[in-house]
Amino acid sequence: MKNKIGLLIFSCVLLFLQWNCPAGETDGSNALINDIIEKLNQTAINLKNLSAKIEYIHAQPLFETQTVRNGKVFYTKDINCCALRINFMTMKQDDAAQQNYREDYIFDGWKMTKIDYQSKSAASEQLAKEKPIEPFELVQSYFPIIGFARPAELAEQFDIKIQENKRNLVTLLLIPKETSGFSKTYKQVEIKIDPKNFLPFDFSAVTIEDEKITIKLTQIDTKSEVKKDVFGVVIPADFVMSEKRADAND
DSSP states (O other), X not given: OHHHHHHHHHHHHHHHHHHHOOTTOHHHHHHHHHHHHHHHHHHHHXXXXXXXXXXXXXXXXXXXXXXXXXXXXEEEEOXXXXXEEEEEEXXXXXXXXXXXXXXXXXXXXXXXXXXXXXXXXXXXXXXOSSSOOOHHHHGGGTSOOOSSSOGGGHHHHEEEEEOOOSTTOEEEEEEEOTTSGGGGTEEEEEEEEETTTTEEEEEEEEETTSOEEEEEEEEEESSSOOOGGGGOOOOOTTSEEEEEOOOTTO
8 A cells, every 4th residue: 555655646746747847947857857767777676577468560661661560578587587588479561461470589688589480490699698687688689678677777878858748657758878879779769657567668769760669568467477488488490590609709
């Protein structure tokens, strides 16, 4: 009950500050952003299990085409294991009918493994050498799922603005700084945070090629345990396998 009351108070304060801070008053805005990042960081630290439905939309205005993929995402973290899996099951291109299209991305802290069941191929890329890296940090190099990993360091990578809120959502606009690795991929990323659990669930990115990527997580469950065998995907023997190791000199 105390957590719910505290969250309600925080949401009310958030909305009050947004509606009442005059233009040009950056001190209040910066303080509010810092409060949001701190809350987001604490949520990420406490996150142990997550499962959700995922919708991935890739729009290419230059070619006037759009691809929509749907599937599930799984995440688990404990003292012995930390892993993330994105399991796409269907794909729809423009006005064509939705079709089965299975593709897996698995991040185990050490490497990323992509399994394409259409081409019967699998590719593994080593991303960590000496110690495992948080999977939500690794996934950011492939999908604009930002806000779960190292939220406290967001200000180092982005200029952050608060967007107008609708339905009591917390919305942040992230503009990559020139020194940020994200600047090579994105012009901006907008993330929406649910005030009920303070988890980001909607990500909208504009790439440097002016393509738009939208990712939506729905039916998020953080209470049920995610079994470890979810991440132990067996690659069929007839799949062509490629492997890329991390350069020891990197």
